[in-house]
Amino acid sequence: MSDNNVEKDDFTGVETTGHEWDGIKELNNPSPRWWLLVLLATIIWAVGYWIVYPAWPTLSGDGERGGTEGTFGWTQYDQLKESQAEIMARRAAYLDRFNTASFEEIKANEELYAFAVAGGASAFKDNCATCHGTGGSGSAGYPNLLDDDWLWGGDVDAIHETIRVGVRGEHDETRYSEMPAFGDMLGTKEISDISDYVLSFTSAGDYDGPGQELYEQQCAACHGMDGRGIRDFGAPNLADAIWFYGGTKGDIMSQIRRPKHGVMPAWETRLDESTIRQLAIYVHSLGGGEE
Amino acid sequence: MLNKHKALEKNSILMLIFTVITISIGGIIEIVPLFRMETTIEPVKGVRPYTPLELAGYNVYLREGCYNCHSQQIRPLRDEVERYGHYSLAAESMYDHPFQWGSKRTGPDLARVGGKYSDLWHIQHMIRPQDVVPESIMPPYAHLAKKGADLADIARDMEALRMVGVPYTDEQIANAYNDAVAQAQDESDYHDGLVERYSKVTMRNFDGQKTTTELDALIAYLQVLGTMAELKDYSHDGTKRSAE
Numbered sequence: 464m465s466d467n468n469v470e471k472d473d474f475t476g477v478e479t480t481g482h483e484w485d486g487i488k489e490l491n492n493p494s495p496r497w498w499l500l501v502l503l504a505t506i507i508w509a510v511g512y513w514i515v516y517p518a519w520p521t522l523s524g525d526g527e528r529g530g531t532e533g534t535f536g537w538t539q540y541d542q543l544k545e546s547q548a549e550i551m552a553r554r555a556a557y558l559d560r561f562n563t564a565s566f567e568e569i570k571a572n573e574e575l576y577a578f579a580v581a582g583g584a585s586a587f588k589d590n591c592a593t594c595h596g597t598g599g600s601g602s603a604g605y606p607n608l609l610d611d612d613w614l615w616g617g618d619v620d621a622i623h624e625t626i627r628v629g630v631r632g633e634h635d636e637t638r639y640s641e642m643p644a645f646g647d648m649l650g651t652k653e654i655s656d657i658s659d660y661v662l663s664f665t666s667a668g669d670y671d672g673p674g675q676e677l678y679e680q681q682c683a684a685c686h687g688m689d690g691r692g693i694r695d696f697g698a699p700n701l702a703d704a705i706w707f708y709g710g711t712k713g714d715i716m717s718q719i720r721r722p723k724h725g726v727m728p729a730w731e732t733r734l735d736e737s738t739i740r741q742l743a744i745y746v747h748s749l750g751g752g753e754e
Numbered sequence: 755m756l757n758k759h760k761a762l763e764k765n766s767i768l769m770l771i772f773t774v775i776t777i778s779i780g781g782i783i784e785i786v787p788l789f790r791m792e793t794t795i796e797p798v799k800g801v802r803p804y805t806p807l808e809l810a811g812y813n814v815y816l817r818e819g820c821y822n823c824h825s826q827q828i829r830p831l832r833d834e835v836e837r838y839g840h841y842s843l844a845a846e847s848m849y850d851h852p853f854q855w856g857s858k859r860t861g862p863d864l865a866r867v868g869g870k871y872s873d874l875w876h877i878q879h880m881i882r883p884q885d886v887v888p889e890s891i892m893p894p895y896a897h898l899a900k901k902g903a904d905l906a907d908i909a910r911d912m913e914a915l916r917m918v919g920v921p922y923t924d925e926q927i928a929n930a931y932n933d934a935v936a937q938a939q940d941e942s943d944y945h946d947g948l949v950e951r952y953s954k955v956t957m958r959n960f961d962g963q964k965t966t967t968e969l970d971a972l973i974a975y976l977q978v979l980g981t982m983a984e985l986k987d988y989s990h991d992g993t994k995r996s997a998e
Contacts, residue, residue, distance in 0.1 A: 520790040530794055543830040543841065550832065589837050593887055594875055602886065604874065633869065633956070726872035733839060733870070 562737055566619040569744065576744070583745020586738050590730065591746075599749050604708060604725050611751035612705040616694050618753045623743035627731045630697070634729030640697035645681065646720035653677055658715040664690040664702035795844045800984040803849045803920045804975070805952045806908045806934035807966075811975025813904065813911070814968050815854065818895060825856035826865040826979065839866040840985045849920045861892060866980030873960050876973045898969040899961060905934045926951050938970040954982065 470479045472490055479488040513519065516533040551558070557578040561569065569575045588597065594605045601607035606614060615625050615638050628634040631641075645654060653673075660674030661682075679688060685698035692700035699707060707725075708718050730739055746752075762768055804812055815821070828834050830841040842865045847853045871879075878885050881899060883892040909930035912922045926933070929947060936944030937957045945957055960973040 520787040520793050522790060539830045540841075543832060543835065546832045547835070590870070593871065597889075604878075605886075723874075726874060728869050728872065 558737060561740070566623075566740075566744070570619075579741045579744040580748050582738070583741035583743070583748075586734065586742050587745055590734065591742070594727075599746070604723065606707065607705075608746050609750045610705060611753070612700060612703055613694070613751070613753070614697050614699055614707075616753075617747070617751055619743050619747045621694075622746050622752075623740060625727070626739050626742055626746075627729065629729035630727040631724055632726055632729045634731065637729060638697060640685075641724060642685070642698075642722040644721045649677075649681070649719075651716075654716050654719050655712075657682065657719060658712050661690065661701050661715055662712060665704040795848055796988070798843055798845045798983045798985070798988045800954070801845050801848065801982045802953050803912075803915070803922055803926075804978070805937055805948070805955055806905065806912065806926075806930040807903070807937040807971050808975045808978050809911060809915075810903045810905055810908055810934060810968075811971035811973070812850070812854075814898065814972045815975060816852075818898075820864075821854050821856045823858065823860035823892070824862065824864045825859050826853075826863065827855040828863055828865045834863070838863050839980070842980075843983060843988070846980065846983050849915070851915060851918055851920070861890075864976065864979055868977045868979040868981035873958070873962075873973055873977070876976060877961055877969065880969060880972070898972060899963065899967055901968045903934070903938075903966050903968050903971040905931055905966070908934055923951075934971075935966050937974060938966045 470481060470488075471477065472479055472488065475490065478491045480491045482489045513531070514533065515535045516537055517530055518533065519531045521530055557575060560572075561575055561578060564572070564575060569579055587595075587599070591599075595601050595608055596605070599608040606612075611617065613621070615621060615630070625638060628636045628638060630638045649657075656672060656674035657677050658674070659672060660670055660678045663670035663674075678690075685696045686692050686701055687698075690701040691703075692698045704710070706714065708714055708723055730742075734742070762772060803809075826842070826847065828838045828840070828842045835841055842855075846865070847855065875886060877899070879887070879892075880894070881896045882894050883890040909927050912920075912927050912930055916922045916927070929944070929951065932944050933948050933951065936942035936948055937955065938960055939957070940959050942957070948955055948957060956974075956977060959970070960977070961967055961969040963970075
């Protein structure tokens with residue numbers, strides 16, 4: 464504004480910019496000094512940031528990881544490790560003993576047992592509740608974990624194993640069983656007879672019909688002569704009135720004709736051993752756990 | 755110097771030159787690092803481009819706007835790692851165009867949903883989410899089970915992705931349609947070829963129906979999410995990308 468003919472505001476004596484809107488003229492005041500200093504300080508601060516924190520990609524060679532590392536050597540991954548270490552240190556009071564103790568020892572130790580049940584309950588909500596229900600009561604096709612009807616065994620070791628390897632999953636040691644589709648081998652009449660006999664396990668009165676012989680030929684090898692199932696084969700108990708895929712005659716016929724097979728993922732690949740052990744103890748504690 | 759800008763403002767050529775210089779400085783600072791973006795991708799083994807069927811599922815995921823409620827990015831924070839598993843690596847979404855990181859979680863993060871639930875669960879959940887998760891507010895996507903997967907153009911889709919850097923081979927593109935159909939079948943003559951062309955591929959009838967539906971494609975995609983990277987071998991301290 465070195466022009467000689469600049470206009471000055473009469474009242475303040477400050478130069479105007481020469482712009483006028485409806486008789487109001489803009490004063491050409493400089494930015495406040497404090498504001499300018501803050502701006503400059505933040506610019507200098509940013510340069511400091513580049514130096515101490517990871518900031519810029521670099522011209523590293525192909526296939527190499529690049530970027531400036533910063534003099535502090537800070538990474539968000541180290542920060543994560545530190546915060547994890549902090550919580551692990553708090554858990555360590557229990558975790559060290561928990562990891563080395565057997566299930567019997569944990570059961571006998573009130574403190575460790577409470578720790579396991581609390582940890583298991585928390586992991587259950589994140590990982591198991593989506594199928595087995597928030598309270599563990601299951602739904603059609605997903606077993607109820609509150610009762611004493613277990614497909615693969617209900618003691619802590621068996622539950623632990625089921626969680627670890629899953630059922631019909633992708634784990635090498637996964638629990639596996641597959642009922643054949645009897646719709647390919649038997650006619651509707653025979654399937655209907657077998658269903659009547661299966662229903663007779665849980666209803667009053669004696670069964671007298673052709674279904675018994677067919678059952679003993681076709682089904683008893685896995686489900687047992689008395690229909691109580693055989694856990695080694697994952698064959699469900701048919702005599703306890705607990706039905707996985709429905710208990711009407713139609714449901715049973717459909718399951719004989721073309722059985723549904725549920726899949727439970729293996730959790731060994733997702734959760735650490737300590738969490739799986741906590742889950743096993745928690746599920747065992749829900750009500751139906753066996754000794 | 756600050757008082758000399760009148761000369762600049764009154765000479766349009768000078769103004770133009772200084773404008774170009776100013777914009778160039780900003781441009782260089784913002785654009786040049788992008789040319790070396792690959793150096794910020796962590797070295798981790800196992801991440802491969804999507805199979806044609808998974809890619810079709812990814813397209814369904816985009817079309818249905820799943821990203822509006824689901825993120826695919828586990829941040830390196832203690833609580834997230836505790837809930838969802840290992841934090842996400844840049845390498846795990848390097849073949850996504852566009853990436854599905856998302857910024858809003860109405861539903862849970864899906865970055866590591868692969869293998870967490872059974873196929874049957876996904877089928878029931880897509881048809882009526884409340885059947886398996888009573889408290890869920892997710893809308894049903896039952897129509898996916900009734901519509902054939904859009905595979906007619908999947909090879910051209912892969913060609914387009916190759917142009918932006920996804921390393922699909924000629925062989926993968928030539929076999930795209932058959933690979934896609936075969937992956938959604940329990941048995942197929944194409945399975946051997948599929949295994950050769952894509953590492954760690956799972957092949958099965960995802961939705962339990964004979965036809966290859968959009969549900970097949972979407973479940974195939976969901977079941978592979980977060981399962982490719984070999985995280986056991988990964989350490990963020992590694993500076994060299996291991997040979998694949």
